[in-house]
Amino acid sequence: MDIPEDQPLALRARGLTKAYGRGAARVVAVDHVDLDVPSGVLTAVMGPSGSGKTTLVHLLAGLDRPDAGDVWVGGERITAMRDRELARVRGRIVGFVFQGFNLLQTMTARENILLPLRLNALPHDEDWLDSLVTMLGIGRELERRPYEMSGGQQQRVAIARALITRPRIVLADEPTGNLDTHASAEILAHLRQSCRELGQSVVMVTHDPTAASYAGRVLLFADGKVAGHVTDPTPDAVLAGLDALAGVER
Numbered sequence: 234m235d236i237p238e239d240q241p242l243a244l245r246a247r248g249l250t251k252a253y254g255r256g257a258a259r260v261v262a263v264d265h266v267d268l269d270v271p272s273g274v275l276t277a278v279m280g281p282s283g284s285g286k287t288t289l290v291h292l293l294a295g296l297d298r299p300d301a302g303d304v305w306v307g308g309e310r311i312t313a314m315r316d317r318e319l320a321r322v323r324g325r326i327v328g329f330v331f332q333g334f335n336l337l338q339t340m341t342a343r344e345n346i347l348l349p350l351r352l353n354a355l356p357h358d359e360d361w362l363d364s365l366v367t368m369l370g371i372g373r374e375l376e377r378r379p380y381e382m383s384g385g386q387q388q389r390v391a392i393a394r395a396l397i398t399r400p401r402i403v404l405a406d407e408p409t410g411n412l413d414t415h416a417s418a419e420i421l422a423h424l425r426q427s428c429r430e431l432g433q434s435v436v437m438v439t440h441d442p443t444a445a446s447y448a449g450r451v452l453l454f455a456d457g458k459v460a461g462h463v464t465d466p467t468p469d470a471v472l473a474g475l476d477a478l479a480g481v482e483r
């Protein structure tokens with residue numbers, strides 16, 4: 234898939250850099266990354282463990298501040314924002330699915346899902362909640378608390394919470410990591426469809442080449458840098474890209 238020059242950008246990063254630790258223990262997790270994420274495209278980020286994928290999506294979401302470089306969400310430079318303004322963008326424009334779900338244990342699934350609406354003073358749309366609950370198959374879990382649910386059920390609740398505000402941009406860290414093949418396929422098809430039909434943009438980190446094959450573009454990430462990309466990916470093309478990264482001959 235070629236991205237037309239005039240396609241609006243959902244996310245842009247320039248010179249994005251983040252390091253952890255000091256001295257000999259210093260790790261540059263994200264190393265001068267330039268990135269353009271167009272609107273209406275599902276983008277997958279793949280790469281070896283420890284290559285910086287989680288750090289990258291946290292920086293793109295404004296969950297973490299870079300050491301250097303800038304991020305624009307829509308046209309807004311979030312790296313120049315104060316915490317309060319950043320919270321507004323995060324709450325209204327970006328939905329985030331965390332690797333560990335980050336559900337509040339004292340709240341039911343329904344309360345967890347609706348929390349972003351409450352926190353951002355957004356109206357509650359019962360029809361949209363119903364359609365998310367149906368799409369994710371969590372009708373019977375709604376009154377349960379996270380500790381009463383399986384990992385896969387918690388993951389679906391976390392996805393519903395990310396989508397409840399109808400965010401223009403969804404950033405997701407292994408959103409289908411705890412789901413079976415059938416549930417993954419359904420959720421990925423939904424995300425792809427909302428990119429195509431509603432102009433939503435999704436950036437998801439995944440280790441699964443089949444999950445990545447739902448994307449319009451796969452970014453290959455290695456050593457904190459974008460090392461290549463695969464457009465219109467098939468699982469085989471993704472695997473070949475990852476093998477090439479690792480220097481494996483096929």
Ligand SMILES: Nc1ncnc2c1ncn2[C@@H]1O[C@H](COP(=O)(O)OP(=O)(O)OP(=O)(O)O)[C@@H](O)[C@H]1O
Binds near residue numbers: 282283287
């Ligand atoms: N809070 C932190 N403190 C210190 N080092 C960190 C921290 N978070 C990440 N790192 C280091 O930064 C590098 C990138 O980590 P990151 O979690 O972004 O990689 P990843 O590609 O998402 O890995 P995985 O696929 O295993 O989830 C790793 O070397 C990691 O050890």
